[in-house]
Amino acid sequence: MKIDKLVVAVSSRALFDLNESHRVFEEQGKEAYCRYQIDHEDELLSPGFGFDLVKKFLAINDMSKIGPLVEVILLSQNSADTGLRVFNSIAHFQLNITRAAFTSGVSPYGYIPPFGAHLFLSTNADDVAKALHSGFAAATILSGSSLKKSSEQLRIAFDGDSVLFSDASERIYQEQGLQAFTENERNEAKKPLPGGPFKDFLSALQHIQTHFEQDLSPIRTALVTARAAPAHERVVRTLRAWGIRIDEALFLGGMSKGEFLDAFGADIFFDDQRGHCESAARHVASAHVPHGIVNQHSPESK
Numbered sequence: 001m002k003i004d005k006l007v008v009a010v011s012s013r014a015l016f017d018l019n020e021s022h023r024v025f026e027e028q029g030k031e032a033y034c035r036y037q038i039d040h041e042d043e044l045l046s047p048g049f050g051f052d053l054v055k056k057f058l059a060i061n062d063m064s065k066i067g068p069l070v071e072v073i074l075l076s077q078n079s080a081d082t083g084l085r086v087f088n089s090i091a092h093f094q095l096n097i098t099r100a101a102f103t104s105g106v107s108p109y110g111y112i113p114p115f116g117a118h119l120f121l122s123t124n125a126d127d128v129a130k131a132l133h134s135g136f137a138a139a140t141i142l143s144g145s146s147l148k149k150s151s152e153q154l155r156i157a158f159d160g161d162s163v164l165f166s167d168a169s170e171r172i173y174q175e176q177g178l179q180a181f182t183e184n185e186r187n188e189a190k191k192p193l194p195g196g197p198f199k200d201f202l203s204a205l206q207h208i209q210t211h212f213e214q215d216l217s218p219i220r221t222a223l224v225t226a227r228a229a230p231a232h233e234r235v236v237r238t239l240r241a242w243g244i245r246i247d248e249a250l251f252l253g254g255m256s257k258g259e260f261l262d263a264f265g266a267d268i269f270f271d272d273q274r275g276h277c278e279s280a281a282r283h284v285a286s287a288h289v290p291h292g293i294v295n296q297h298s299p300e301s302k
Helices: 019-028 030-039 051-063 084-092 108-115 125-133 168-176 178-187 199-209 232-242 258-264 274-280 293-297
Strands: 006-010 070-076 100-102 119-122 138-141 154-158 219-225 248-251 268-271 286-288
Touching: 006 051, 006 108, 006 199, 019 030, 030 084, 051 070, 051 154, 070 084, 070 108, 100 108, 108 125, 119 125, 125 138, 154 258, 168 178, 168 293, 178 232, 199 219, 219 258, 232 248, 248 258, 258 274, 268 274, 274 286
Parallel strands: 006 070, 006 119, 070 100, 119 138, 154 219, 154 268, 219 248, 268 286
Antiparallel strands: 138 286
């Protein structure tokens, strides 16, 4: 996969706190919402759950000696008129975001491919599900960082099955149990797992890392999975077969992930199980990836 730069698409509600105006929309309708935004367009918006993450993505460009390595674009269901307040706030916070799509209430996920986005972050679960169904890495951001991270390095953590990898092995676990899963992974240890929705995003992150000495990289990645030995071997061999390096790998054997994510210093954690995301959110920012068998069977993920 040829990568010129990493492109991250973010919704206006992921970037800024639009809860008050969204309440107006839900209670009074679209026209009242539009009036509200125009009436308040000179009032700055507060940062949303994805704000700190976006700042860290954009800060990578300040460290680059070869030109911009990251671009952030805005995909918003606002109209261009009501979106003026969003761009006023972008300018105030000096975020280098210049490209946007305003769709006036229609899902903006269709603009992911022409923008060449590797990741779409939104608070709208339906938009995220549509993007994933179309083959793009996407997640519903559920929380922001409860504490400011002391490191300037961008630290991103991923679950394995149904996120970096396909849900093929997870299906065996859900349908046949742990013993069948473990036996399958032992038997298939040398056969690489199929890629999941976040494989290309991880590859794009590694592409950025190649432009820096390893100990000076602005990005650090981690795999944080419930897998344990002997199911770890297939994961290691899969990443090796893909030619993708991950900086840290935690095989937790079913232990709760939150404290480990806190120890890693994750700026965001991507997981396919909403319950895991909500648990992790007590420690770090989390984002739900509604992909795979767990989300087909779990009402809470809808």
